[in-house]
Amino acid sequence: MSREVIRTVCPRNCYSGCGMLAHVEDGRLLKVTGDPSHPATQGRLCSKGYRYVERVYSSERLLHPLLADGERGAGQWRPISWEEALDRIAERLITVRESYGPEALLYCTGTGMKGVMAGIGTVFLNLYGGYSYHYGDLCWPAGIEACRLTFGRLTHQPPEDYRNCRCIILWGKNAAATNQHQMPFLLEAVRRGASLIVIDPLRTQTAARATWHIQPNPGSDGALALAMAHVILAEGLHDAAFCRQRIEGFEAFAAMVREYVPEESAAATGVPAATIRELARHYATRRPANINVGFGIQRYTNGGQTVRAIAALAAITGNIGIPGGGLDYANRASYVYGNGLPQPPAGERIRPLGGRAALGRTTLAATDPPIAACLVERASPVTQNPDTSAVLAAFRAIPFTVVIEQFMTDTAALADIVLPAKTMFEEADLLASYWHPYLQYRPQVIEPPGECRSELRIYGELARRLDLPMKYFELDVREVLERSLPADISLARLEQGAVLPSTAEAIPFANGRFDTPSGKIELLSRQAAELWQVDPLPRFRPPAESRGASPDLAARYPLQFFSTKPKHRIHSQWNNDEKLRRVSGQAALRIHPLDAAARGLADGARARVFNDRGSITLPVKLDDAMKPGVVNLESGLWIGKDGVTTNFLTSDAPTDMNHGATFYDCLVEVERVG
Numbered sequence: 072m073s074r075e076v077i078r079t080v081c082p083r084n085c086y087s088g089c090g091m092l093a094h095v096e097d098g099r100l101l102k103v104t105g106d107p108s109h110p111a112t113q114g115r116l117c118s119k120g121y122r123y124v125e126r127v128y129s130s131e132r133l134l135h136p137l138l139a140d141g142e143r144g145a146g147q148w149r150p151i152s153w154e155e156a157l158d159r160i161a162e163r164l165i166t167v168r169e170s171y172g173p174e175a176l177l178y179c180t181g182t183g184m185k186g187v188m189a190g191i192g193t194v195f196l197n198l199y200g201g202y203s204y205h206y207g208d209l210c211w212p213a214g215i216e217a218c219r220l221t222f223g224r225l226t227h228q229p230p231e232d233y234r235n236c237r238c239i240i241l242w243g244k245n246a247a248a249t250n251q252h253q254m255p256f257l258l259e260a261v262r263r264g265a266s267l268i269v270i271d272p273l274r275t276q277t278a279a280r281a282t283w284h285i286q287p288n289p290g291s292d293g294a295l296a297l298a299m300a301h302v303i304l305a306e307g308l309h310d311a312a313f314c315r316q317r318i319e320g321f322e323a324f325a326a327m328v329r330e331y332v333p334e335e336s337a338a339a340t341g342v343p344a345a346t347i348r349e350l351a352r353h354y355a356t357r358r359p360a361n362i363n364v365g366f367g368i369q370r371y372t373n374g375g376q377t378v379r380a381i382a383a384l385a386a387i388t389g390n391i392g393i394p395g396g397g398l399d400y401a402n403r404a405s406y407v408y409g410n411g412l413p414q415p416p417a418g419e420r421i422r423p424l425g426g427r428a429a430l431g432r433t434t435l436a437a438t439d440p441p442i443a444a445c446l447v448e449r450a451s452p453v454t455q456n457p458d459t460s461a462v463l464a465a466f467r468a469i470p471f472t473v474v475i476e477q478f479m480t481d482t483a484a485l486a487d488i489v490l491p492a493k494t495m496f497e498e499a500d501l502l503a504s505y506w507h508p509y510l511q512y513r514p515q516v517i518e519p520p521g522e523c524r525s526e527l528r529i530y531g532e533l534a535r536r537l538d539l540p541m542k543y544f545e546l547d548v549r550e551v552l553e554r555s556l557p558a559d560i561s562l563a564r565l566e567q568g569a570v571l572p573s574t575a576e577a578i579p580f581a582n583g584r585f586d587t588p589s590g591k592i593e594l595l596s597r598q599a600a601e602l603w604q605v606d607p608l609p610r611f612r613p614p615a616e617s618r619g620a621s622p623d624l625a626a627r628y629p630l631q632f633f634s635t636k637p638k639h640r641i642h643s644q645w646n647n648d649e650k651l652r653r654v655s656g657q658a659a660l661r662i663h664p665l666d667a668a669a670r671g672l673a674d675g676a677r678a679r680v681f682n683d684r685g686s687i688t689l690p691v692k693l694d695d696a697m698k699p700g701v702v703n704l705e706s707g708l709w710i711g712k713d714g715v716t717t718n719f720l721t722s723d724a725p726t727d728m729n730h731g732a733t734f735y736d737c738l739v740e741v742e743r744v745g
C-alpha cells in the first residue's frame with residue numbers, strides 16, 4: 072500500500088485559491104485537507120473544497136462518452152466507445168469545414184477550469200483553420216478596465232496588510248461567502264481597532280459582521296462615491312499634496328463632484344444625506360483606509376464608471392501606495408506565467424460573433440455562415456450566461472453540439488455527444504489567485520477514473536483524425552508548465568509550496584509609479600472616452616433598468632432583481648452534491664415583507680417572477696433585512712435539478728466598458744401563483 076500526501080491547489084474560479092493537500096492511497100483520492108503552510112489560506116478550505124472526494128467519485132460523474140439516443144435533449148443517452156465518439160465528431164468537423172468554412176464551428180468556453188492547459192482547445196481550433204467565438208467575459212471585466220484606466224495595473228494590498236488598516240470598506244463584496252479566507256484577516260483588523268464597513272443592498276453574512284452596514288439602491292454606488300468625494304473635497308479632508316503630485320485630472324474631477332450634493336444623491340442612492348456625510352468623513356479621516364471593491368457592483372450598465380468613481384475616493388484621500396491603504400479589486404500579482412503550449416499560426420478564419428453576454432442572441436443571428444456545430448468546454452452557458460431563453464434557442468438550433476463535461480449539466484443535456492472530462496486531480500497545471508499574490512502548482516495526483524480524459528488527450532485524438540500536426544498535442548504536461556514559468560520560478564520550487572513572484576510589490580504603488588498614459592492615477596481618462604465612449608470623468612448615470620433611467624419599464628416592473636454568489640456552490644458547480652444542496656436549502660426569492668404583503672405573498676408562498684424576457688416560478692422567503700424594492704436569488708441553479716435558473720430574467724446588454732455582463736441590472740415584477 073502506498074499512501075502519499077501531495078500539495079496542490081483548488082483551481083476554481085474563486086478568489087481564495089486555497090492551498091490543498093491531496094491524500095492518495097493506491098491511486099485513489101482518499102481525502103483533501105487544507106495546506107497549513109499556505110500563507111494566505113492557512114490550512115482551511117470551504118464546504119465545497121472539503122467535498123472533492125465525493126465530487127471525483129460521484130455516482131453522477133460522467134465516465135464514458137455518451138451519444139444522444141433519439142431526440143436530442145430528451146434525456147436519453149447511449150454510452151459509446153471513444154473510437155465511435157471521436158470518429159463521429161471528426162467526421163462532422165470535416166464536413167462543417169468543407170461545407171461552410173471553419174468559422175461555422177462555435178467554440179464556447181467558460182471558467183469551470185483555469186490554467187495553462189485550458190489553452191489546448193484554441194491550439195486545436197487554430198490548426199483546424201478558425202472558429203467563431205464570443206469576446207469579453209461574464210465575470211469581472213468592467214471593473215478590471217476601470218482599475219486599469221485609473222492605476223494602469225491590477226495589483227492590490229497583500230492579505231497580511233489588512234492589520235495596518237484603521238478602516239476597511241467592503242464595497243459590494245460578500246467575503247464570508249465568496250472569499251472566505253479573507254475573513255480572518257478582516258476580523259483581525261477589527262480586533263486591532265479597524266472599522267469594517269459593508270456597502271451592500273443585502274444584509275449578507277459579511278454585513279452581519281460589520282461595524283456599519285449601508286444599503287444603497289442597486290447600481291447607485293457611483294452616485295454614492297461621488298457624493299462622498301463632494302463632502303471630502305468641500306471639507307478639505309483630501310490629501311492635497313498627493314492629489315497635486317499623483318493625480319491626473321484632479322481639478323476637473325473636483326469641479327465635477329461639486330454637482331454631487333449629498334442631499335441630491337440621496338434620491339438616487341436611497342442613502343440619507345447625513346449618512347453619506349458621516350461615511351465620507353469617517354473614511355477620509357481614518358487613514359490608512361482600504362476599500363475592497365467586489366465584482367457585484369460592476370454587473371450593471373454603469374459598472375465600469377462606478378468602479379472608477381470608487382477608486383477616486385482612495386486616490387483623493389492619498390490611500391494609495393501606503394501600508395493599510397489601497398483599492399482592492401483584483402490582484403494580478405501572481406499572473407506571472409505565460410503560455411508554454413506550442414502555438415501554431417492563428418487560424419485564417421476566426422470570427423467574433425459578439426460579446427459573451429449576448430451569446431444566445433448573436434449565435435442565433437450568425438449568418439454567412441450560420442453556426443453549424445459547437446464545442447463547449449469548462450462552461451455551462453444555459454445556466455450561467457444572460458438571457459437563458461435565447462441561449463436555449465441557440466443550442467437547440469445548432470445542428471451538432473459536443474460538450475466536454477464532468478457532469479450532466481443543463482448545457483450537456485442539449486448535446487449530441489458528451490465527452491467525460493478530467494478533474495483537477497487528473498492533470499497538472501499552474502494556478503494564479505486574484506486575491507492573494509502567490510503562484511501555485513497543481514500536480515496530477517490520480518489517473519482519470521472510468522474512461523475520463525484530459526482535453527489535451529481529447530483534442531490530440533481529434534487532431535489525429537483530422538490529419539493535423541501531432542507535435543502540438545504529443546506533449547509532456549510538466550514540460551509545458553515549466554516553459555510557462557518565469558525564469559526565476561521552477562516547478563521543483565512550486566512543489567515545495569506557494570511562491571511569491573519576485574515582481575509582486577510588498578505595498579502596491581509605493582513607488583508612486585502608475586502604468587497609465589500620464590504616469591499618474593487618472594481620474595480624467597482620455598482612454599476611457601476613446602475606447603469605450605464614456606465620459607472621461609466617472610460621472611454617474613443610473614443603471615439602464617432603474618426608475619432613474621427607464622421610468623416606464625419601472626412602472627411595469629418595479630422591483631430591482633439581482634443574483635448573488637451561493638456560499639455552497641461555485642456558480643453552477645456542486646449544485647449536484649446532495650449534502651451541499653441540503654445545506655443551501657430550497658431555492659427561494661428573497662423579498663422584503665412589505666413588497667410581499669403588497670402582492671399577497673406569505674413566507675414560502677409560490678410566486679412568479681417575470682419581465683419581458685422571461686419568468687421563473689419559485690417560493691418566496693420573506694426577509695426584513697432586505698431593502699424594500701429589491702429582490703434577490705442565488706445564481707447557479709440548474710433547470711434540470713431546481714426547475715428554475717436565474718438567467719431567464721437577465722438582460723444580455725453589455726457593461727459600459729470591456730464587454731462584461733449586466734446580470735444585476737434587471738427589473739422584474741412578482742405575483743402570486745395559485
Ligand SMILES: Nc1nc2c(c(=O)[nH]1)N[C@H]1C(S)=C(S)[C@@H](COP(=O)(O)OP(=O)(O)OC[C@H]3O[C@@H](n4cnc5c(=O)[nH]c(N)nc54)[C@H](O)[C@@H]3O)O[C@H]1N2
Nearest residue numbers: 181182183184210449450451455475492634642643706717
Ligand atoms: N445570474 C447570474 N449569472 C451569472 C453570475 C451571477 O452572478 N448571476 N455570475 C457570472 C460569473 S461571475 C461567472 S465567473 C460565470 C461562471 O460560469 P461558468 O464559467 O460556466 O462556470 P461554472 O459554473 O463554475 O463551471 C462550468 C462547468 O465547467 C465544468 N468543468 C469544471 N472543470 C472542468 C474541466 O477540467 N474540464 C471541463 N471540460 N469542464 C470542467 C463544470 O463541471 C461546470 O459544469 O457565471 C456567470 N453567471
Ligand SMILES: Nc1nc2c(c(=O)[nH]1)N[C@H]1C(S)=C(S)[C@@H](COP(=O)(O)OP(=O)(O)OC[C@H]3O[C@@H](n4cnc5c(=O)[nH]c(N)nc54)[C@H](O)[C@@H]3O)O[C@H]1N2
Nearest residue numbers: 243244245249270289290365366367635636638640641642
Ligand atoms: N462561494 C462562492 N464563492 C465564489 C463564487 C461562487 O460562485 N461561490 N464565485 C467566484 C467568482 S467567479 C466571483 S466573480 C466572485 C464574486 O464575488 P463577490 O463580488 O463577492 O460576489 P457577488 O455575489 O457577485 O456580489 C457581491 C455583493 O455585491 C452586492 N451587490 C449587488 N449589487 C450591488 C450594488 O449595486 N451595490 C453594492 N454596493 N453592492 C451590490 C451583492 O448583494 C453581493 O452581496 O466570487 C468568487 N467566489
Ligand code: SF4
Nearest residue numbers: 081085088089117120
Ligand atoms: S472553492 Fe474557493 S474557498 Fe473553496 S476550496 Fe476552492 S479556492 Fe478555496
Ligand SMILES: [Mo]
Nearest residue numbers: 084209210211
Ligand atoms: Mo466570476
